[in-house]
Structure formats: C-alpha cells, structure tokens
C-alpha cells in the first residue's frame with residue numbers, strides 16, 4: 001500500500017517554518033509532495049470531512065540538515081583499536097558502512113547531509129545511489145576527496161597534492177563528481193597542549209589557487225581549519241566555509257562576516273572528548289584544556305551570531321562518539337547553551353545549511369516541497385524532543 005499523495009498535517013502545539021517559531025496549532029495541506037496551503041489553527045476536522053487523511057502531532061518543522069559528516073566512519077564504537085580496524089576494511093565494506101550511516105541519519109530526521117570528505121569518494125557514490133532512487137537514506141551533498149599534503153593530517157578524508165599542477169588536477173579531475181571541494185588546511189587540536197601546534201598545510205596563495213579553481217568549476221570550498229594561523233589563511237584565501245574553527249577571535253569573525261565566509265563550529269567531537277575523557281585516557285589537566293576550548297568556542301559562537309556571521313550547523317558525525325543523525329540534536333543543544341535562541345540554532349540546521357549548499361528551500365510555505373518532521377512534543381517545551389521525530393517526510 002502506498003501513502004496517499006494528498007493529506008493534511010496538524011501540529012497542535014506549534015511549528016518552526018525554517019526561520020521562525022510560531023506557537024499554537026497549524027494545519028498543512030500537502031498534495032503531490034508539495035505544500036498547498038498553510039493555515040493557523042486546527043482544520044483537521046474539515047479535511048477528514050472531505051475524506052482527506054489527517055496526520056496529527058504536536059510540532060512540525062522542516063527536515064534537519066547536517067552540514068558536516070563523514071558517512072564512511074561510525075561514531076560508535078568509540079575505542080581507538082576498533083575505530084582503526086573499521087577504517088582498514090575494504091572499500092566494499094566501507095561503502096556498506098556509509099549506507100548504514102545514511103539510513104541512521106534519516107531515522108533521526110536528518111534529510112540531507114554534507115559529507116565533508118573521504119579518500120575513496122564513497123560520499124559521491126552514496127549521493128548517486130540516493131539520487132537514483134535508493135530508499136531509506138538521507139540525501140547527500142558531497143565534498144568528494146579532500147585535498148591534503150603528504151605526511152600531514154587527513155589521510156582518511158583526502159588524498160595528497162604537491163605542486164600547483166596537482167592541486168588544479170585534484171579540483172578539476174579527481175573531484176569531477178564532487179559538489180564542493182574540501183581543503184584540509186590544518187591538523188587536529190593537540191588537546192594535551194590545548195592548542196593547534198602544526199603549521200597550515202597550504203599557504204594563502206595555494207589555498208586561493210584551490211578556491212579559484214573550484215569557483216571556475218562552479219563549486220564552493222570548505223576548509224578544515226582550527227587555530228589562528230589556519231584561520232588567517234582561510235579568510236585571506238576566501239574559502240566559502242570554515243569547518244571547526246576552534247581558537248577563533250573577533251577579528252577573524254569580522255573578516256568572515258565581511259567576506260561572506262560561513263562557519264560550521266562542530267562542537268560535538270570535542271564535547272564528546274570532554275564528556276568521556278576515559279575513551280582517550282585523558283588526564284585531569286587535559287579535561288581542563290577541553291573545557292577551556294569549549295568555553296571559548298561557545299563565546300565565539302555567541303559573538304558570531306551577534307555580529308551576523310553566516311552560521312551553519314554540522315556535527316562531524318563519524319568522529320569518535322559522534323553518531324550519525326543523533327548528533328544533530330546534540331549540536332543544536334550546544335548552540336542553545338552558547339546563548340543562541342533555539343530559533344537561530346534550528347535555522348542554521350535547516351534553512352541556512354540548505355541555502356549555503358544551494359539546495360531548494362523547504363520552508364513551511366505554500367508551493368515548497370514538503371520535507372518535514374512531526375514531533376509528539378514541542379522542542380520549544382522540551383529540547384530533547386528533537387531526538388525523537390515520529391513522522392519523517394524526506395521528500
């Protein structure tokens with residue numbers, strides 16, 4: 001039996017349309033996968049009277065989008081050895097793992113993800129499978145195979161480039177199928193020192209070469225980047241989004257706002273290290289560093305919001321302890337803890353993420369495609385409700 005193409009959805013407590021929260025009942029009339037009509041109030045009875053089926057819940061909003069995941073990695077198991085064993089599997093097994101990540105994402109109401117790079121371009125394959133009609137998986141916007149330097153961080157998310165010719169080839173040939181280009185600009189944070197200690201993998205001129213080559217192909221760039229030196233390179237090269245961006249400052253945020261560079265702060269992986277220090281065997285001193293890093297990150301997110309920096313919301317799902325799908329609600333909670341209104345966090349996780357990737361809007365408005373979540377409880381009353389969508393229309 002197939003679901004009817006015409007139906008009504010009644011949210012009795014409230015709604016978020018992709019930009020704003022609205023308290024009170026809302027009725028949506030959906031037909032052929034599009035929203036035909038949006039009415040304030042409960043008109044379920046009128047639709048039932050006409051023989052149109054009605055789905056009732058407490059709260060409706062557009063489907064979630066995660067702007068930073070790695071589908072081929074799993075957030076669990078969390079122990080180092082089994083993570084390393086996972087990564088060493090043949091590509092066919094990793095492809096199946098990525099499918100499972102894509103299924104799990106959708107089960108949590110994450111209807112679209114941006115995969116931020118993998119060395120096998122499994123992200124491109126999953127995108128094509130879903131676009132080709134494979135069911136039950138989240139849709140994918142893929143950053144293909146990242147660009148990194150030999151013997152530097154990022155072996156799993158990218159492949160090496162050396163001279164200018166190989167940089168151009170990595171953008172124009174190796175990543176023909178990618179939707180965006182990922183630059184591995186800096187390494188991981190050294191939690192023991194509480195700092196980013198390595199130098200950026202690319203100088204400003206080389207990073208700009210990547211950005212410009214990508215633009216000529218009509219593609220945007222995203223840069224894995226933390227620490228002031230890397231942030232300076234990223235902002236001077238005018239990448240389209242800075243991923244992670246730990247050790248941010250006000251000056252960088254002002255440049256990002258003025259140059260329209262978006263920010264995906266990805267609290268989740270560092271927050272997990274702070275919550276479960278035993279997973280990596282961190283000492284009390286390191287736990288202190290983690291807390292300081294998270295507090296400064298919170299402060300800069302609040303500042304970025306006030307200053308009008310374009311904010312995306314991504315989790316780095318696949319990192320240790322960061323589970324696909326489930327992590328989006330956790331990242332939203334981090335934004336709220338930083339002092340952002342829930343509306344702003346939800347806008348980042350829906351409309352802003354989609355607009356940055358150039359995807360059609362799913363604002364709850366007449367004429368738009370119906371890609372939405374229905375909850376039994378309003379997240380504006382109970383934030384954990386976000387973890388439990390009970391109806392998901394993924395479009």
Ligand SMILES: [Zn+2]
Pocket residue numbers: 068069070116316
């Ligand atoms: Zn990542």
